Amino acid sequence: xxxxxxxxxxxLASLARQPRLxxxxxxDGTLIPFAPTLEQAILTDDVAGRLRIxxxxxxxxxxxxxxxxxxxxxxxxxxxGAWWFAEHASxxxxxxxxxxxxxxxxxxxxxxxxxxLGDLAGKFAGARVERKSLSCALHWRQVPPVARAAMxxxxxxxxxEWLETHPDHERLEGVEMVEVxxxxxxKGVAVAWARERLPDTHFLALGxxxxxxxxxxxxxxxxxxxxxxxxxxxSHARVYVADVPSAHQLLDWLAAVRGLHADQLPPIEDxxxxxxxxxxxxxxxxANRMPSARPVDRQRQVGGLVAALEPVLEKRGGVWxxxxxxxxxxxxxxxxxxxxxxxxxxxxxxxxxxxHFYGGLCNRAIWPLFHGFPGRxxxxxxxxxxxxxxxxxFARLAGELAAPDATxxxxxYQLLLTGAAMRHRAHTGPIGLFLHIPFPTxxxxxxFPWAGELLRAMLAYDLVGFHTQRYANNFIDALERVLGVDAxxxxxxxxxxxxRIAAMPIGIEPAAFRPDPTRPxxxxxxxxCAMLEDRKLVLGVDRLDYSKGVPExxxxxxxLLDRHPEWRRRVTFVQVSVPSRSDVPEYAELRQQVEYxxxxxxxxxxxxxxxxxxxxxxSYTHDVLSQLYRAADVALVTPLRDGMNLVAKEFxxxxxxxxxxxxxxxxxxxxxxxxxxxxxxxxFHAEGMADDLHRALSMSEAERRERHAQMLxxxxxxxxxxxxDRFLTTLRAQAREDAAHG
Numbered sequence: 001x002x003x004x005x006x007x008x009x010x011x012l013a014s015l016a017r018q019p020r021l022x023x024x025x026x027x028d029g030t031l032i033p034f035a036p037t038l039e040q041a042i043l044t045d046d047v048a049g050r051l052r053i054x055x056x057x058x059x060x061x062x063x064x065x066x067x068x069x070x071x072x073x074x075x076x077x078x079x080x081g082a083w084w085f086a087e088h089a090s091x092x093x094x095x096x097x098x099x100x101x102x103x104x105x106x107x108x109x110x111x112x113x114x115x116x117l118g119d120l121a122g123k124f125a126g127a128r129v130e131r132k133s134l135s136c137a138l139h140w141r142q143v144p145p146v147a148r149a150a151m152x153x154x155x156x157x158x159x160x161e162w163l164e165t166h167p168d169h170e171r172l173e174g175v176e177m178v179e180v181x182x183x184x185x186x187k188g189v190a191v192a193w194a195r196e197r198l199p200d201t202h203f204l205a206l207g208x209x210x211x212x213x214x215x216x217x218x219x220x221x222x223x224x225x226x227x228x229x230x231x232x233x234x235s236h237a238r239v240y241v242a243d244v245p246s247a248h249q250l251l252d253w254l255a256a257v258r259g260l261h262a263d264q265l266p267p268i269e270d271x272x273x274x275x276x277x278x279x280x281x282x283x284x285x286x287a288n289r290m291p292s293a294r295p296v297d298r299q300r301q302v303g304g305l306v307a308a309l310e311p312v313l314e315k316r317g318g319v320w321x322x323x324x325x326x327x328x329x330x331x332x333x334x335x336x337x338x339x340x341x342x343x344x345x346x347x348x349x350x351x352x353x354x355x356h357f358y359g360g361l362c363n364r365a366i367w368p369l370f371h372g373f374p375g376r377x378x379x380x381x382x383x384x385x386x387x388x389x390x391x392x393x394f395a396r397l398a399g400e401l402a403a404p405d406a407t408x409x410x411x412x413y414q415l416l417l418t419g420a421a422m423r424h425r426a427h428t429g430p431i432g433l434f435l436h437i438p439f440p441t442x443x444x445x446x447x448f449p450w451a452g453e454l455l456r457a458m459l460a461y462d463l464v465g466f467h468t469q470r471y472a473n474n475f476i477d478a479l480e481r482v483l484g485v486d487a488x489x490x491x492x493x494x495x496x497x498x499x500r501i502a503a504m505p506i507g508i509e510p511a512a513f514r515p516d517p518t519r520p521x522x523x524x525x526x527x528x529c530a531m532l533e534d535r536k537l538v539l540g541v542d543r544l545d546y547s548k549g550v551p552e553x554x555x556x557x558x559x560l561l562d563r564h565p566e567w568r569r570r571v572t573f574v575q576v577s578v579p580s581r582s583d584v585p586e587y588a589e590l591r592q593q594v595e596y597x598x599x600x601x602x603x604x605x606x607x608x609x610x611x612x613x614x615x616x617x618x619s620y621t622h623d624v625l626s627q628l629y630r631a632a633d634v635a636l637v638t639p640l641r642d643g644m645n646l647v648a649k650e651f652x653x654x655x656x657x658x659x660x661x662x663x664x665x666x667x668x669x670x671x672x673x674x675x676x677x678x679x680x681x682x683x684f685h686a687e688g689m690a691d692d693l694h695r696a697l698s699m700s701e702a703e704r705r706e707r708h709a710q711m712l713x714x715x716x717x718x719x720x721x722x723x724x725d726r727f728l729t730t731l732r733a734q735a736r737e738d739a740a741h742g
Contacts, residue, residue, distance in 0.1 A: 009268045012239075015224055016257040020201040022194060023054060023254075024215055027065040027075075029175060029208035030228045033244050036142060038071050048078035050251045055081045057258045060198060064089060064190045066179070066211055068132045069098060088172075088181065088211055089190035090134045109169070110136050113162040113180055117155060124151045135181035137174070152178075153621055161618045164579035173210050187211060188218035204254075206247055207237075217328045217348055226250070236335055246271055280403040281343075283318030285309055286394055288358075288414040290322035290344050305411065305436075307509050308720035312728065313342035319401050321345045321394070327354055334397045345401055347393075356386035358414070366413045369448060370437050371547045371641045376586070379449055388417060395421030405429040407731065410461070412436045420457035430735035432463040434504070434727060437643040438670070439466060442477040451482050459485070459494045462738060463731045467644045467670035469503040476501060500734040504727055505674060507718035508646055510653035513626050524620075525627040528574065535610075536571045536697055539632035541625065541647050542639075544577040544617070546590055549640040549666065549683040554597040554613070556638075556683075559690035561605050561612065568605060571697060573636075574614045576628070591617065629654035632661045634696045637669065638683040644670035648678070652711045660708035662696035664689075674718065677710040 015021065028034060028041055031051075035041040051061050061082040065072060069086045076084055076093060084093040091100035114129060114136040121127035126142030138155055140148055159171050159180060172179045191203065205215050208228040216225035216236035227237035228247045241247050249271045256266040291306040313320060320342050324335070328348035336345045349358070360383030368376035395418050402408060408431040410418050419431045445451055455478060458464055466472040476492075479485040485492050492499045515521075528537075538557070542548040557573050577594065598615040605612045620628070629635065635651040648663060648671040655661055665671060665678035672680055679699075681692040699707075 011224070012254075012268075013257045015202055015204055016254045018202040019058070020198065021058070021258075022060040022062055022198055022201050022203050023051075024062050024064055024191065024194070024203055024205040024207075025051075026207040026209075026212050026215075026228075027063060027067060030206050030212075030244065030247055031063075034141075034175065038067065043075050043078060045078065047248060048075075050248060050255070051079045051082060053255050054251065054258070055079065057255060059254075059258070060194075060201070062190065062194055064187045064207075064212075064215060066174070083194070085187070085190045087132050087134055088185050088187050088214075089193070090132075090182075090185040092190065092193065109166060110134075110180065113159065113166075116158045116162070120151065120154055120158065127151060134185055135179055137177050137179035139177040141176040157619055157621060161579070164617075175209050179211075187215035191215055191218035205237075206241075206250070213326075217326065217330070220330065235337075236333070241271060281317060281319045281401050281406060282403055283313065283316040283407045283409075284398050284402045285313060285318060285320045285342075285409050285411065286398055286415060286418060287320070287322050287411040288362075289325065290320055290346050291342065305506070305720075307512070308506065308724040309409075310342050311721060312724050316407075317343075319343045319345050321398055321401060323358075324348050327351050332393050332397065334400050336401070345397070347397055349390075353386055353390055356380070356383045357390040361387040362414050365448070366416075367437070367547075369444065370413060370440050372438070372440060372444065373546070373641075374444060374447060376546070377447075384450055391415055391417035392421045394418045395425060398422060399425050399427065402427070403429070407728070408432070409434070409728070409731070416454055417457040420460035423460045430462050430731050431460070432465065432727065432731040433458065433461045434465040434506075435471070435643070436467070436506070438641055439471040439474045439478075441474050442481040445474070445478045446482060451478070455479055455483055455485075456494070459492055459497065459499045461499055462497075462735045463500045463502065463727070465502050465504045465727055465730075467503070467505045468673045470673070471643075471670070472501050472503045498734070498738045500730065502730060504723060504730075505670060505718055506644055506646070506723045507715065507720050508649045508653060509720055510649075510712070510716050512622075513629065513650050513653040515623075515626050515630055515654065519623070522624045522627055524624060525631060528614075528628075529631055532572055535569070536633040537631055538571060538573040538634045538636055538693070538697070539628060539651075540573070540575040540636045540638075541628070542575075542577060544579060544587060544591060544594070546586070547639055547641055549638050550575065550577060550594050551590075551597055552640065552683050552686060553636055553638050553689070554594065554601065555686040556636075556689035556693060557613065558597075558601050558604075559687050560693050561601075563687070563690055564694045567694070567697065568612075569607075569610050571612075572610075572614060573612060574616065574628075574632075576616045576618070576620065576625075578619050579617060625650070626654045629661075630656060634662045634664060634693065636664050636693065637671075638664065638666040638681060638689065639669050640666070640683055642666070642669040642671075646671075648675055649715045652708065652715050655708055655712075657705070657708065657712070659701065660704050662699050662704050662707070663711065664692055664696050674714045675711050677707040 025031060031047055032041045032043055055061050061079060063082055064085040066088050067086055069091050072084050072086045081095065083095065091098055114131050117136060117138045118129045121129045121138060124143050124147050128139050130137045130139060140151060143151060155178060163169060163171060168183055169180055170183050172181060203219055203223040205219060205225045206228055207215055213236055219225055225237040227235045227240040241250050253266060253268060253271060324346035326348045329351065332347040334345055334347055360380060364378040365383065394415055398408060404427060406429045408422060408429060410433045412435060419433060422431060476487045479487050479492055485494050487501055490501050492501060540553055542550060561568055598613045601613050602611050629651045637645055637648040639645055648665050648669065651663060663678040664681055665675060666683045667680050679692050679696045681689045683689060
């Protein structure tokens with residue numbers, strides 16, 4: 001047993017002796033060992049007896065399970081007086097009758113994804129779909145390991161696509177399973193319900209998987225969460241017991257404490273348990289969101305930030321800090337998973353931040369302003385206060401993770417104030433910032449009501465990096481115009497500190513986007529190629545965002561068919577739009593606009609066996625995207641404004657050098673600064689873009705090979721690993737120089 005658990009023994013004992021105590025406990029994996037089927041996972045009378053003893057000692061036992069009601073009913077008789085929750089608190093039984101279900105939208109909404117997962121399960125031996133009253137789950141415990149990766153990848157794509165059109169539902173990872181459920185149905189609901197009925201009661205919670213984290217995060221500071229299982233995942237629980245038998249021992253210990261005099265404390269050493277401890281890291285990456293722990297998602301992230309930083313974090317023993325993606329009412333607290341690669345730490349947002357920090361200042365002010373859309377900007381004092389508060393919290397939690405002299409690398413527009421907040425907390429190590437979106441012109445930036453505060457905070461960094469020299473120059477101009485700071489030599493001197501300003505374009509790992517010849521082509525790509533016959537394929541791949549210029553691109557394609565009618569029936573435009581922020585009205589309107597334009601073009605030019613435009617509103621795995629890139633004759637990468645746009649580089653890397661496709665690239669994407677051999681176009685001029693597309697479609701193979709070779713050399717020269725090494729080398733050098741002159 002870890003000695004650290006002894007430090008918690010008095011706390012546990014004090015909690016166990018509270019006059020009003022409730023035990024919140026999960027079933028499978030906590031009280032009951034996992035089994036191939038629910039029928040084989042039995043609550044033995046010996047274990048039920050432990051719960052009965054606690055109820056006799058005045059503890060309100062509350063069992064919160066993901067099982068359906070019909071599997072809970074036989075168990076209720078084993079522990080009279082306990083309260084029971086089924087389907088993650090969708091249904092509850094307080095000893096008299098079942099109540100519920102929780103108020104959710106029509107449960108028949110799940111029919112579509114349940115059918116898709118059922119079809120998928122039918123293709124893999126051992127897979128099964130469990131349909132509950134308000135959720136559905138895909139289980140693969142009995143699927144052979146060699147088949148699991150393919151099955152889970154297909155399930156991920158299906159679920160992700162379905163959730164984009166059903167934002168009131170969510171996916172939930174379990175032990176060898178994934179579940180789709182209404183957001184309103186989670187174990188935190190059970191905690192809130194119990195707290196209303198048990199005022200002035202302390203809560204002790206035991207659970208083993210991600211479904212129990214909703215229960216843990218709903219506890220107050222005077223309660224305690226204990227995880228069952230070794231600390232090999234992110235958890236809000238600070239204490240753990242090793243396994244189900246250890247959980248049984250803990251229940252015995254609690255009963256013993258509750259039955260003894262206050263001056264007596266039974267030994268705890270026999271329980272295989274411990275406390276989670278966080279070591280101070282020498283290197284911390286801070287970004288609004290964390291890299292996914294799921295292999296499929298990590299594969300999709302291979303082209304950019306995650307691919308660049310994973311080896312650096314691993315080499316330096318670093319930690320990635322970010323938002324968990326969840327919302328909680330309690331004060332943000334750090335949750336660390338030191339066993340993941342890279343090591344990850346996260347915290348939940350207070351509910352107000354979701355609206356005012358992330359949805360407010362970040363996405364309604366900074367994002368449109370920095371991308372050059374002043375008409376879309378909305379300013380609010382409340383949003384600014386939330387932004388300041390969130391940045392201060394990121395800094396506080398980073399301080400808990402990092403050694404006082406650790407290297408800190410902060411990323412992007414959500415965290416422009418974090419460096420200053422860390423300096424305020426006396427952090428002495430190097431702190432760098434990389435901005436992944438454009439920086440606007442000084443004239444536009446001045447319209448930001450807190451322009452001075454933002455710039456002064458950014459000068460707390462030792463190094464501020466941008467994708468292009470144009471963005472760096474805009475920042476330098478803003479410093480001079482707003483603060484009167486001269487940084488034309490690339491270094492800003494203010495408040496006794498020197499800040500280096502540099503252009504450092506991020507890249508990709510090219511080898512990751514070359515299709516593997518040993519793997520079969522995706523059936524989706526095979527089907528698309530068969531549909532094309534001998535037509536040329538024009539491909540667009542974007543996250544659905546107004547900055548990406550998808551409506552303008554469709555207008556240009558329509559002009560192509562008007563101005564160059566020889567391309568009718570000889571070309572098909574496939575636009576892949578990765579779902580994004582579907583719950584935001586502006587993005588829903590954008591999707592409607594795109595779908596209208598697609599229908600308009602197809603109605604105007606299409607016929608029985610040719611659709612000019614095929615619009616795919618969905619996500620694809622990394623492998624499928626690479627195959628799509630290689631199948632395309634032309635890629636249209638035409639954002640109205642973009643920090644870099646890695647799709648352009650991914651397309652170049654994926655091509656067959658002997659028969660490469662052509663790249664039509666917006667002049668206003670950061671990638672255009674180095675990919676000068678692309679057909680550069682102005683996405684604000686639809687007719688001009690149509691002519692540039694015609695030029696790309698008509699390009700000879702020799703010219704395509706020459707242009708591709710030049711672009712590929714740039715892509716291979718500026719890899720993501722090189723970018724990370726270059727930034728950190730420059731940051732260390734600048735910090736040393738600043739210290740020498742300090």
